[in-house]
Amino acid sequence: MKPSVTRTLITSTSPEQVFAFLADFRNAEEWDPGTKSCELVAGDGGVGSVYRNVSAFMGRETEISYTTEELELPTRVHLVGRNEQFEGHDVFGVRARDGGAEVTYHAEFSFSGAARYAAPLVAAYLPFLARSTIRQLKISLDSLGVGQ
Numbered sequence: 001m002k003p004s005v006t007r008t009l010i011t012s013t014s015p016e017q018v019f020a021f022l023a024d025f026r027n028a029e030e031w032d033p034g035t036k037s038c039e040l041v042a043g044d045g046g047v048g049s050v051y052r053n054v055s056a057f058m059g060r061e062t063e064i065s066y067t068t069e070e071l072e073l074p075t076r077v078h079l080v081g082r083n084e085q086f087e088g089h090d091v092f093g094v095r096a097r098d099g100g101a102e103v104t105y106h107a108e109f110s111f112s113g114a115a116r117y118a119a120p121l122v123a124a125y126l127p128f129l130a131r132s133t134i135r136q137l138k139i140s141l142d143s144l145g146v147g148q
Helices: 015-023 025-031 113-144
Strands: 004-011 035-042 050-057 060-072 076-083 086-097 100-111
Touching (some): 004 113, 015 025, 015 076, 015 086, 015 113, 025 035, 025 113, 035 060, 060 086, 100 113
Antiparallel strands (some): 004 100, 035 050, 050 060, 060 076
């Protein structure tokens, strides 16, 4: 079982600004309610860059190494997070819409080892997590477009 979730939001911020914000995964500290810290540890922020992310998830703190897999300016950002028992794909689609941007966020998770038994629980928790993530992402993106 691979729990996944997809959500879409509309922002007044331009697609180029949205792309730049999402491509720099250090900004996860602003838009991801679970992220405690996120730092660039290898690369220049482009494809192949690696980030050390510390997140709280379902009451546990965990460290995940995220790698930038794809950057297609200004339409797609794909990051892959991994640790010993987890792999997650965060994919953002960005397109122009009504003077701003439409952002589609897709997250998919897989687990191994003992963590694979948590997959049904994660699947049940995802709608709540997606709501809070999208709410915070919209606030963060909208604040970028203020004063354009």
